[in-house]
Amino acid sequence: MMDAISISKARLRFGQTIALDDVSLAIPQGTCFGIVGESGSGKTTLMRAILGLQKLDQGDVCILGMPLSHSRAALKKRARVLQPIFQDPAASLSPRSRIRTLMGEVATVLNEPLAVTYERLGVILNRLGLPKGILDKYPHEISGGQARRVAIARALLMKPSILIADEPTAGLDVSVQGDLLNLLQDIRQLENMTLVVISHNLAVVRLIAENAVVMRAGKAVESGDVASMFQSPRDAYTRELLSAWPRLRVE
Amino acid sequence: MAISVRNLSVDYNLSHVTAHALRDISLEIGKGEILGLVGESGSGKSTVAFALMGLLANNAKVTSGTATIGGRSYDLTRRDATAPLRGRGMAMIFQDPMLSLNPVFTVGTQLCEVLRRRLPGGDRKAHVAMAEEALAKVKLSDPKRRMGQYPHELSGGMRQRVVIAMALLSEPVLLIADEPTTALDVTVEAQIMREIVSLRDRIGCAVLLITHSLGLVTEYCDRISVLYAGERLEHGTVKQVQQQPGHPYTRMLFDCEVAIDRQRAVNVTENRFTVIPGELPDPFRRPSGCIFNGRCDVSFDACATTVPDEFAVGDAADHGARCLLLAGS
Numbered sequence: 001m002m003d004a005i006s007i008s009k010a011r012l013r014f015g016q017t018i019a020l021d022d023v024s025l026a027i028p029q030g031t032c033f034g035i036v037g038e039s040g041s042g043k044t045t046l047m048r049a050i051l052g053l054q055k056l057d058q059g060d061v062c063i064l065g066m067p068l069s070h071s072r073a074a075l076k077k078r079a080r081v082l083q084p085i086f087q088d089p090a091a092s093l094s095p096r097s098r099i100r101t102l103m104g105e106v107a108t109v110l111n112e113p114l115a116v117t118y119e120r121l122g123v124i125l126n127r128l129g130l131p132k133g134i135l136d137k138y139p140h141e142i143s144g145g146q147a148r149r150v151a152i153a154r155a156l157l158m159k160p161s162i163l164i165a166d167e168p169t170a171g172l173d174v175s176v177q178g179d180l181l182n183l184l185q186d187i188r189q190l191e192n193m194t195l196v197v198i199s200h201n202l203a204v205v206r207l208i209a210e211n212a213v214v215m216r217a218g219k220a221v222e223s224g225d226v227a228s229m230f231q232s233p234r235d236a237y238t239r240e241l242l243s244a245w246p247r248l249r250v251e
Numbered sequence: 252m253a254i255s256v257r258n259l260s261v262d263y264n265l266s267h268v269t270a271h272a273l274r275d276i277s278l279e280i281g282k283g284e285i286l287g288l289v290g291e292s293g294s295g296k297s298t299v300a301f302a303l304m305g306l307l308a309n310n311a312k313v314t315s316g317t318a319t320i321g322g323r324s325y326d327l328t329r330r331d332a333t334a335p336l337r338g339r340g341m342a343m344i345f346q347d348p349m350l351s352l353n354p355v356f357t358v359g360t361q362l363c364e365v366l367r368r369r370l371p372g373g374d375r376k377a378h379v380a381m382a383e384e385a386l387a388k389v390k391l392s393d394p395k396r397r398m399g400q401y402p403h404e405l406s407g408g409m410r411q412r413v414v415i416a417m418a419l420l421s422e423p424v425l426l427i428a429d430e431p432t433t434a435l436d437v438t439v440e441a442q443i444m445r446e447i448v449s450l451r452d453r454i455g456c457a458v459l460l461i462t463h464s465l466g467l468v469t470e471y472c473d474r475i476s477v478l479y480a481g482e483r484l485e486h487g488t489v490k491q492v493q494q495q496p497g498h499p500y501t502r503m504l505f506d507c508e509v510a511i512d513r514q515r516a517v518n519v520t521e522n523r524f525t526v527i528p529g530e531l532p533d534p535f536r537r538p539s540g541c542i543f544n545g546r547c548d549v550s551f552d553a554c555a556t557t558v559p560d561e562f563a564v565g566d567a568a569d570h571g572a573r574c575l576l577l578a579g580s
């Protein structure tokens with residue numbers, strides 16, 4: 001099967017900082033893929049490169065077998081395949097527009113009658129447990145957990161085949177986190193979507209992802225199927241990450 | 252010497268309404284013990300810390316509460332009740348180390364200031380030596396160079412180490428750490444927690460660790476108190492509470508934790524996360540009965556009307572929970 005995303009030999013520097021150092025990986029269609037690693041290891045940069053928001057110094061990114069192009073037209077077309085959920089969802093929502101306006105834009109992008117978009121939106125809001133009244137609010141009027149859901153709703157409204165989420169549960173309480181992750185898993189299965197999750201939470205990645213990559217200082221230090229990676233990590237840094245994770249010990 | 256907080260209640264006044272953020276919270280921490288105070292965000296954990304430190308917002312009012320620290324009692328309803336303890340006797344580590352650090356002074360200046368307050372009249376050279384030693388104790392590389400650096404030249408983990416060094420130098424009776432590692436990577440989190448434990452070992456102080464991570468509590472704490480919507484629902488040793496949670500909320504919180512050794516099931520539908528359905532109650536109008544009623548999976552009629560007293564869980568005197576299911580058991 002074709003890969004949803006494939007990256008080969010990606011390299012990128014910001015001045016002295018090597019943000020991506022020869023990163024290669026392949027994400028099979030319809031699977032969940034985890035990207036883990038400490039802050040500054042290059043996870044968000046990798047996501048921006050996949051989205052075409054960040055040019056690489058060297059290397060290639062392919063989405064569904066097609067090489068990434070940086071033209072405006074290509075960026076627009078790609079939005080229908082690949083949707084991001086950024087780490088700070090409130091910041092990625094325009095502060096001056098009501099959430100209804102934000103959602104309405106999708107009709108224009110998809111060239112779809114507004115009524116059809118709103119009908120699909122109704123279903124999505126329902127599934128996300130968001131009240132319809134939220135559409136009349138401005139981004140600053142809603143809670144952090146709700147802003148994340150709104151960002152997810154907007155992404156899903158675009159009918160993407162690939163969803164890529166940067167730390168979707170950071171800062172959420174464990175119960176709220178679980179709720180959101182259950183939801184993402186449900187949607188992924190129902191829509192047969194490819195889901196890429198950037199997370200520093202190893203326990204979460206172990207449970208939701210089939211495959212994962214561990215990043216450190218711009219390098220992909222270890223990658224492969226999650227079960228064997230967690231059972232017998234080959235890389236010293238992966239082992240360090242795993243052993244640092246607080247355990248719920250029961251004597 | 253043990254630390255105790257009795258019947259702490261705090262209100263936040265908003266223009267037309269009053270939010271009851273804490274209702275009759277009591278805590279006790281033995282000398283050299285680490286108490287983990289857990290609860291969802293908004294449950295009132297930071298309000299406990301701020302009430303003790305005298306750092307509450309202007310619209311806050313302590314309506315009841317006394318603290319016993321270092322053998323003396325403090326009436327927390329009085330503003331600045333614990334002012335004499337700030338910086339000597341009581342120290343605090345925030346999630347954001349910059350709240351404890353001054354960006355315009357070097358690390359060395361700030362560490363020496365702590366010593367100048369604790370040991371007035373001391374010799375500057377001796378203070379510099381002690382400060383450098385403290386930096387070495389919290390395993391900051393190259394302490395001499397760090398002394399001359401400004402906070403912005405350090406990483407988040409290094410800054411938190413500087414704050415721990417400051418706490419170490421102030422030799423507190425009580426150290427309060429409010430989500431000290433939440434902003435840090437997991438490997439740095441483990442190192443910082445080890446530094447807090449070793450600070451406790453060195454000076455034998457009591458530690459109040461505020462966190463929403465049960466993993467940290469079970470790994471590092473001796474005792475645990477569970478806060479929900481401003482009320483303490485359970486307290487006991489970590490072992491007691493983990494083995495036999497007395498309150499359904501505690502049990503559900505533990506069930507939500509994702510263990511690192513939980514294996515992914517081949518059948519994708521089995522990889523579910525446990526959640527606690529429902530939402531926190533309205534902070535402006537406390538519902539009648541048990542505060543957790545409505546989200547509880549084992550509640551019965553009386554839970555909607557009777558506010559539960561605290562009952563002993565099992566036969567341990569120091570393990571209690573506020574659940575009607577424990578009445579008469």
Ligand SMILES: Nc1ncnc2c1ncn2[C@@H]1O[C@H](COP(=O)(O)OP(=O)(O)O)[C@@H](O)[C@H]1O
Nearest residue numbers: 014017019037038039040041042043044045046
């Ligand atoms: N626009 C930028 N300009 C300069 N440096 C950057 C920029 N974006 C990221 N970096 C640097 O690249 C490295 C990787 O950053 P990032 O991808 O954000 O890491 P992560 O998401 O894993 O925390 C870091 O050292 C970061 O400081």
Ligand SMILES: Nc1ncnc2c1ncn2[C@@H]1O[C@H](COP(=O)(O)OP(=O)(O)O)[C@@H](O)[C@H]1O
Nearest residue numbers: 263270272291292293294295296297298308534
């Ligand atoms: N200055 C304030 N004014 C009004 N409400 C406040 C203020 N500070 C905190 N609160 C409210 O008090 C409750 C407890 O807050 P907090 O102690 O910060 O909880 P936690 O630290 O457990 O997340 C929350 O509902 C919060 O919104």
Ligand SMILES: [Mg+2]
Nearest residue numbers: 043044087166
């Ligand atoms: Mg990032």
Ligand SMILES: [Mg+2]
Nearest residue numbers: 296297298429
């Ligand atoms: Mg707090």
